[in-house]
Amino acid sequence: MLNMPGPQQWVAEFMDKFGRSRAERPSQLSEVENLLSCELIREEFIDELLPASGMILVDADGDTNRPVNVVSPFNAQDLVEIADALGDIIYVCYLKALKHGIDLDEVIAEIHRANMSKLGPDGKAILREDGKIIKGPNYSPPNIGRILEQQARG
Numbered sequence: 001m002l003n004m005p006g007p008q009q010w011v012a013e014f015m016d017k018f019g020r021s022r023a024e025r026p027s028q029l030s031e032v033e034n035l036l037s038c039e040l041i042r043e044e045f046i047d048e049l050l051p052a053s054g055m056i057l058v059d060a061d062g063d064t065n066r067p068v069n070v071v072s073p074f075n076a077q078d079l080v081e082i083a084d085a086l087g088d089i090i091y092v093c094y095l096k097a098l099k100h101g102i103d104l105d106e107v108i109a110e111i112h113r114a115n116m117s118k119l120g121p122d123g124k125a126i127l128r129e130d131g132k133i134i135k136g137p138n139y140s141p142p143n144i145g146r147i148l149e150q151q152a153r154g
Helices: 007-017 031-052 079-100 104-116 144-153
Strands: 056-058 069-071
Touching: 007 079, 031 056, 031 079, 079 104, 104 144
Parallel strands: none
Antiparallel strands: 056 069
């Protein structure tokens, strides 16, 4: 699973040193482990990255069935805190993946392959009005299921 040094290997080392279990094959977590890992990711995004980026979440009247919007009421952006929050988000995402027994590097490689297929016929990005890159006619979605099946077989 861990072929070369990098974030996934470092997080695995952390988990081993601190007595945190990780699965060898893709698997589900207990309710408690699942809740904790999702809460860690939520905490880093909402409590760290958004404020560092000068953003807040606005909840529509406390209704959990309505979308929550990110708004930018401030101009302040703290690049040190943004970098720290981004690093922490990646770290806790690797933690969750390793708890699940998922080789996240392989998943990211498959997502990258799919993203590179978004180019238009002219080999250039197709942009939405707000600048988001959209899928071109040759887009091939990521096959995450295949990756997880391969990982399950070892």
